[in-house]
Amino acid sequence: MTGGQGDVSPLVGRLRELAPDLRDFREILRLVKSRAWGDAEHAEGKVLLRERFEALRVGDAPWQRRGYTFERLLCLLLALEGLDPSPGYRPEGEQVDGFFIRQGRYFLLESKWERDEQPASELYAFRGKVDGRLSGTIGTFVSMSGFAADAPKALRYGKELNILLFDSTDIEYAFAPSCSFSAILNVKMREAARLGEIYFTYQRHLDLLRI
Amino acid sequence: MEEPLKVGFIVEGEHDRIVVETIAGRVLPDGATLRTVRIGGKAALGSIYSTVWAFREAAYDAVLVVFDTDADDLESQTTRVRRDLERHGIREGVAICPASPELEAWLLAMTTDDPESLARPRRRLAETLGRTPDAKDYERMARELDLEIVARRSPSFRAFLESLGSIGREPSALTSSMPAQGPFDRP
Numbered sequence: 001m002t003g004g005q006g007d008v009s010p011l012v013g014r015l016r017e018l019a020p021d022l023r024d025f026r027e028i029l030r031l032v033k034s035r036a037w038g039d040a041e042h043a044e045g046k047v048l049l050r051e052r053f054e055a056l057r058v059g060d061a062p063w064q065r066r067g068y069t070f071e072r073l074l075c076l077l078l079a080l081e082g083l084d085p086s087p088g089y090r091p092e093g094e095q096v097d098g099f100f101i102r103q104g105r106y107f108l109l110e111s112k113w114e115r116d117e118q119p120a121s122e123l124y125a126f127r128g129k130v131d132g133r134l135s136g137t138i139g140t141f142v143s144m145s146g147f148a149a150d151a152p153k154a155l156r157y158g159k160e161l162n163i164l165l166f167d168s169t170d171i172e173y174a175f176a177p178s179c180s181f182s183a184i185l186n187v188k189m190r191e192a193a194r195l196g197e198i199y200f201t202y203q204r205h206l207d208l209l210r211i
Numbered sequence: 212m213e214e215p216l217k218v219g220f221i222v223e224g225e226h227d228r229i230v231v232e233t234i235a236g237r238v239l240p241d242g243a244t245l246r247t248v249r250i251g252g253k254a255a256l257g258s259i260y261s262t263v264w265a266f267r268e269a270a271y272d273a274v275l276v277v278f279d280t281d282a283d284d285l286e287s288q289t290t291r292v293r294r295d296l297e298r299h300g301i302r303e304g305v306a307i308c309p310a311s312p313e314l315e316a317w318l319l320a321m322t323t324d325d326p327e328s329l330a331r332p333r334r335r336l337a338e339t340l341g342r343t344p345d346a347k348d349y350e351r352m353a354r355e356l357d358l359e360i361v362a363r364r365s366p367s368f369r370a371f372l373e374s375l376g377s378i379g380r381e382p383s384a385l386t387s388s389m390p391a392q393g394p395f396d397r398p
Contacts, residue, residue, distance in 0.1 A: 117252075117254075146251070146252045146254065147252065147254040148254065149252075149253040149254050149256070149281075149283075150254075151254055152254050152255070152257065153254075153257045156257075165254075167251050167252065169224075169249075169251060195258060195261050197255075197258040197261070199251065199254050199255050199258070200255070200258065201249070201250065201251040201255070203249050203251065204248055204249060204250050204251065204255070204262070207246075207247065207248040207249055208248055208262065208265050210246060211219065211246050211248070211265055211266060211269045211271075
């Protein structure tokens, strides 16, 4: 994206220079939020973020470092989509991986990139964080290794639903040029409202359209 | 003229889709429509009733649900899925076909007499190939399987094959993965 001949958009230029572990992501986050950027800049910015995501996927970084980098990458993706994310923070006694706002609703974000599926206990713990927030706050739990078989069901019975689950296929679509985290969130919120399902993947939604 | 069959599959992921559709393509009559919904993982099995409804609304002749048993008991998982479906009014036209312990055991059945006793078949498959298998590998392996040998060695595959074979005959009550007759046969 060029602002003039040979000029590169400051956003695109800065994204190209992202540190491998995204330790400079807060500076870029401020840049993304600093003004309105054009469609082309968003598109090219997303391509650059997707390249980082792919590099993370095939790389051999230790799990913890991969998890931190992923958290930052997600934050930048949400910022590009105009979801006004706040990066991870530590209120007293707990860790919150992120927070964002969409269409007047508030969302807590938990992101995990670990070896094993997330057990029900992790979802319960996250639910505890969400329950302690303003009524109507929704939790979005992202796990690149998926969820234990009993996890979503355990959260569902007899309780208010306030958690949505994202897996690796959802995130792959979120980083795809033709899709967005917001579009995926829309599908999940609809199916959670319609069917009471907190784990309804975007892939499943697309497959159903082809029946 | 008879309408071509329409068969739906509910599976966990892409590699499962490739395998079941390739095998179904070899078994079912030419011209059958095959559509697969990938639900992401076993964690979504509790909600497949809505997908079965969707297949029914689209006039599919049968739906087969295929998932890995992993370390869990095949019969208890089958029963759980069946009960979930029955709770939502679904009692026929669906076959529950868990792969024991993983679908990759079916693909390895040509190399061992007892594929269902393999620990971590997915990992074993990668070791056998010397790399992580990709979509083309799954498609090729499913296409080259000797169905008779695999059915002899893997009870869960045999049940899947029987379910496919009974499609097109009159539908019957919902059964477990190892019926005495095909799950889509009228008793």
